Amino acid sequence: MKIGLEQIVDEPFNWQETLKIPASELGQPDLVKLGDVALRGRLQALTPDHLLQAKLSYGQTVRCIRCLEEFEMDMASDIELILEVSPGGSSGQELELSEKDLGVLSLQEPELETRPLVVEQVHLGIPMKPLCKEDCKGICSECGANLNAGACACGPAVDPRWAALGKFSS
Ligand SMILES: [Zn+2]
Ligand SMILES: [Zn+2]
Numbered sequence: 001m002k003i004g005l006e007q008i009v010d011e012p013f014n015w016q017e018t019l020k021i022p023a024s025e026l027g028q029p030d031l032v033k034l035g036d037v038a039l040r041g042r043l044q045a046l047t048p049d050h051l052l053q054a055k056l057s058y059g060q061t062v063r064c065i066r067c068l069e070e071f072e073m074d075m076a077s078d079i080e081l082i083l084e085v086s087p088g089g090s091s092g093q094e095l096e097l098s099e100k101d102l103g104v105l106s107l108q109e110p111e112l113e114t115r116p117l118v119v120e121q122v123h124l125g126i127p128m129k130p131l132c133k134e135d136c137k138g139i140c141s142e143c144g145a146n147l148n149a150g151a152c153a154c155g156p157a158v159d160p161r162w163a164a165l166g167k168f169s170s
Contacts, residue, residue: 003043005050005083005110012044019118023060026119028126032070033061037118043083050083052105052112056121062130066138067146075125081105083112 001017016039023034041054057076064071081103105117137147145152 001114003112003114005043005085005107005112008043008045008050010045012042014040014042016040017114019115021115021119021122026123026126028123030062030065030130031060031126032063034122035059037122039114039118041114043112046082049085050112052079052081052083054079054114054117056118058122060122060125062127064132064136065129066136067132067148068139069132069146069148071130071132073127075122077121077125079117079121081117083107085110 001015003013003015007013019037019039021034021037023031026034035058037056037058039054039056041052044051044053055076055078057074059072059074061070061072063069083105085107087108105112132148139146140152140154142154143152145154
């Protein structure tokens with residue numbers, strides 16, 4: 001959605017939108033599926049800038065790096081940014097951090113395009129190393145069975161020191 005900032009003067013502007021973003025757009029192979037992203041936003045004039053506050057909620061399906069099973073995550077995150085219009089700035093929307101730790105988004109025109117912000121936020125929400133659970137047991141290196149479902153027929157892993165001894169005795 002595109003929002004003209006000039007129309008927001010005294011009254012804050014509240015809106016809701018639903019964004020459909022294909023998982024492939026994020027370029028992260030661990031992200032298998034991305035549900036509709038619901039956004040509730042509020043824009044407020046803070047002369048001369050604007051304050052953007054938004055809440056995102058969506059579901060994502062990622063692949064566990066240990067057992068390779070896909071699992072779903074419910075996501076919720078907040079965006080809080082100062083919007084600054086600087087026509088002389090570099091092209092496009094640019095994000096930088098101010099001293100107050102509040103992000104500042106520089107816009108060339110008094111117009112906010114929400115989609116790139118949402119894509120950025122969803123990107124941040126993809127875990128670096130997705131794990132279906134903290135103690136995921138992964139897969140058996142012998143037969144590839146998912147060990148979370150119970151031990152496979154290969155039996156417990158043999159201590160490599162004993163395995164070495166076994167070679168001599170046979
Ligand atoms: Zn797992
Ligand atoms: Zn096995």
